[in-house]
Amino acid sequence: MGFSQRLMHAAALIAARLSDLLDHQVTAGAPARLVEAMRQGALGGGKRLRPFLMLECAQLFGVGAEAAVEAAAALECVHCYSLIHDDLPAMDDDDTRRGKPTVHKAFDEWTAILAGDALLTLAFELLASPQAHADPAVRTELIAALARASGPAGMAGGQSLDLEAEKLSLPEPPRLAHIERLQAMKTGALFGYACEAGAILGRSDAAERARLARFGARIGMAFQIADDLLDLEGDAARMGKATGKDEGKATFVAALGVHKARAQLGVLAAEAIALLAPFGTKADILREAVRFVVQRQS
Amino acid sequence: MGFSQRLMHAAALIAARLSDLLDHQVTAGAPARLVEAMRQGALGGGKRLRPFLMLECAQLFGVGAEAAVEAAAALECVHCYSLIHDDLPAMDDDDTRRGKPTVHKAFDEWTAILAGDALLTLAFELLASPQAHADPAVRTELIAALARASGPAGMAGGQSLDLEAEKLSLPEPPRLAHIERLQAMKTGALFGYACEAGAILGRSDAAERARLARFGARIGMAFQIADDLLDLEGDAARMGKATGKDEGKATFVAALGVHKARAQLGVLAAEAIALLAPFGTKADILREAVRFVVQRQS
Numbered sequence: 232m233g234f235s236q237r238l239m240h241a242a243a244l245i246a247a248r249l250s251d252l253l254d255h256q257v258t259a260g261a262p263a264r265l266v267e268a269m270r271q272g273a274l275g276g277g278k279r280l281r282p283f284l285m286l287e288c289a290q291l292f293g294v295g296a297e298a299a300v301e302a303a304a305a306l307e308c309v310h311c312y313s314l315i316h317d318d319l320p321a322m323d324d325d326d327t328r329r330g331k332p333t334v335h336k337a338f339d340e341w342t343a344i345l346a347g348d349a350l351l352t353l354a355f356e357l358l359a360s361p362q363a364h365a366d367p368a369v370r371t372e373l374i375a376a377l378a379r380a381s382g383p384a385g386m387a388g389g390q391s392l393d394l395e396a397e398k399l400s401l402p403e404p405p406r407l408a409h410i411e412r413l414q415a416m417k418t419g420a421l422f423g424y425a426c427e428a429g430a431i432l433g434r435s436d437a438a439e440r441a442r443l444a445r446f447g448a449r450i451g452m453a454f455q456i457a458d459d460l461l462d463l464e465g466d467a468a469r470m471g472k473a474t475g476k477d478e479g480k481a482t483f484v485a486a487l488g489v490h491k492a493r494a495q496l497g498v499l500a501a502e503a504i505a506l507l508a509p510f511g512t513k514a515d516i517l518r519e520a521v522r523f524v525v526q527r528q529s
Numbered sequence: 530m531g532f533s534q535r536l537m538h539a540a541a542l543i544a545a546r547l548s549d550l551l552d553h554q555v556t557a558g559a560p561a562r563l564v565e566a567m568r569q570g571a572l573g574g575g576k577r578l579r580p581f582l583m584l585e586c587a588q589l590f591g592v593g594a595e596a597a598v599e600a601a602a603a604l605e606c607v608h609c610y611s612l613i614h615d616d617l618p619a620m621d622d623d624d625t626r627r628g629k630p631t632v633h634k635a636f637d638e639w640t641a642i643l644a645g646d647a648l649l650t651l652a653f654e655l656l657a658s659p660q661a662h663a664d665p666a667v668r669t670e671l672i673a674a675l676a677r678a679s680g681p682a683g684m685a686g687g688q689s690l691d692l693e694a695e696k697l698s699l700p701e702p703p704r705l706a707h708i709e710r711l712q713a714m715k716t717g718a719l720f721g722y723a724c725e726a727g728a729i730l731g732r733s734d735a736a737e738r739a740r741l742a743r744f745g746a747r748i749g750m751a752f753q754i755a756d757d758l759l760d761l762e763g764d765a766a767r768m769g770k771a772t773g774k775d776e777g778k779a780t781f782v783a784a785l786g787v788h789k790a791r792a793q794l795g796v797l798a799a800e801a802i803a804l805l806a807p808f809g810t811k812a813d814i815l816r817e818a819v820r821f822v823v824q825r826q827s
Contacts (some may be wrong), residue, residue: 260682260714261585265689296592303775316646321638331808340619341696344642345689349681351646354652356676359669368665371657374672378654382646383559383567391643416558 234519241303242279248304251271252357261349265357268338268346269353272315273308276329280524281425282307284450287516288426288443292433293452293500299432300491302364302373302527305357306425309381310348313390313421325478338418351381364432372431380424404511405481413481414455415448422451434489442506448519454524456496500525532817535573538583539601540577542594546602547571550655561645566636566644567651569617574627578822580605582748585814586724592733597730600671603655604723607679610648611688613641620692630663652816662730670729671702678722687715693783694779703779711779712753713746720749729787740804744815752822756793757782759827798823 232240253273257266280304282513318325318333319340326336334423335343357363358374382473392413396405426447429454430440459482484492507514530538551571552555555564564589587597616623616631617638624634633641655661656672677683690711693702704709728738757780782790801819805812 257682259677259682260710261686262689264693265681265686309580312646316642318671319639319642321642339696341617341692342621342689344614344617345685345692347646348610348649349685349689352680352685355672356680359673359676367669370669371665371672374653374669375657378657379557382650382654383554383563384557387643387647387650388559391560391647394639394643395560395562398637413559414712429587441730528784 242284245279245282268342272334273311282450285429289432294433301362304477305354308350308354312347315347317504380420385420390404419448419451419454423447446506449499453499456483539581543577543580560741566640570613570632572590582723585729588732589609603652606648606652613645678718705784708779714752717746719750721745745795745806751797754781777809
């Protein structure tokens with residue numbers, strides 16, 4: 232299978248698992264309306280790039296997709312919760328996502344807040360179950376790392392810094408170092424976790440685990456710069472969401488300008504690929520993933 | 530120590546631990562403003578009844594407060610996140626809580642949403658750490674049970690059913706069975722977890738664990754009915770929050786009337802106390818806790 236096929240295959244695997252898991256929540260007693268909102272937030276398409284990276288990194292250590300899919304689905308729950316909350320009127324106030332109404336538009340704000348809360352909570356339920364890994368010590372490592380990556384010193388903290396820069400009257404525009412910190416938390420941390428979790432699932436040594444976390448953080452930063460460039464230059468129809476929304480936001484493109492941001496994208500890609508050297512040809516798909524992120528048009 | 534002193538002692542222990550943990554988040558890189566909002570939501574007083582119950586249930590199995598405090602602090606993070614989100618304008622729209630401005634009033638809505646998200650995430654980080662328990666298998670049991678109790682088939686689901694009944698035009702007023710299900714999810718599940726987690730920490734057998742979960746669920750339902758009665762009859766100054774807010778809500782008092790609701794409160798208290806029989810005099814403080822919940826005035 233080539234890269235595109237593997238990516239599509241992983242996306243289908245994750246979507247099928249999420250759909251099953253959400254059906255199971257109804258059986259377990261969750262209200263139908265809440266689960267419908269969770270489905271709207273979790274099953275609306277998407278490239279499933281983070282869980283794909285987890286599956287591919289786990290593969291480096293001989294862990295097959297079936298063994299890694301539960302942890303990958305948990306990660307996607309966290310990503311989807313963050314999109315639902317970020318889209319809320321009090322945050323980015325977006326009406327469409329992947330060409331469909333956002334959850335608070337399709338339902339209402341309270342349902343969207345609760346659907347996000349519920350997906351975040353479900354992620355940890357999935358990781359705590361023996362389905363995620365037979366060894367509870369591995370499961371607690373997955374949980375601790377995901378919570379750090381998505382919590383106050385990770386993704387939630389990054390979103391907070393982002394909104395501070397946008398909504399509060401700061402004395403001066405954010406400096407590049409601040410934007411780097413913000414984006415590393417907001418986007419880099421969860422990508423870093425995606426790759427690190429592959430190493431955790433594969434019981435790699437600490438050095439390989441740290442290397443893959445760094446690889447993921449680089450690819451996450453590259454993804455964010457590509458996203459910022461698409462917001463500036465992209466086409467709303469192809470993106471499936473409103474573009475031109477980043478004006479005044481603390482982005483690399485705003486701080487560096489388009490040309491330097493493109494150059495930075497290249498540097499990050501090169502650093503990411505260099506980090507893969509010890510894995511040899513086993514990491515070829517991950518190398519293609521870096522190129523995919525840099526070149527993506529939607 | 531008598532009951533009141535033990536309750537105050539536990540509250541002080543939990544507050545001190547939460548304060549330390551939130552300081553540590555700043556050191557770990559979390560934005561100061563977000564952590565301030567988390568502090569506002571987590572350190573604004575409160576009886577800390579759920580973590581108190583966890584500490585006392587753990588004590589039944591010889592687990593001391595120091596050994597149980599991390600898990601109890603995690604539980605309180607989940608309770609406080611739920612209050613922050615429930616108070617939001619899109620949900621219950623409350624301006625004060627424990628006599629202070631709610632988090633979205635003291636800060637703003639996006640900060641409150643993120644502070645809640647961050648506290649929920651932090652709870653799982655705490656439970657995944659060796660501080661919570663030396664054995665990772667015990668930690669994953671704590672995490673799985675907390676996620677079930679607070680997720681879509683637990684607290685978040687109960688809040689969703691509650692808001693459905695309040696905000697959507699339902700064809701008819703909710704029946705008693707529906708209110709019981711709703712309150713069991715919204716309030717009973719987290720109280721049930723509080724007590725069950727004491728048994729998990731104490732590596733009790735499955736029967737004792739299930740018994741304490743049932744005890745906690747009963748005390749939670751009793752707490753909710755007492756809360757509904759206080760909302761109807763209570764004094765806003767003593768409660769530290771607006772009263773009379775439940776009109777039209779799916780409460781036991783609305784469904785049964787005051788007299789039958791009081792009788793139901795008595796039944797739940799008797800059932801809770803009966804469940805404690807096998808623990809003998811070791812459970813005397815828990816018996817007092819039942820009386821405290823039934824008789825509370827604020």
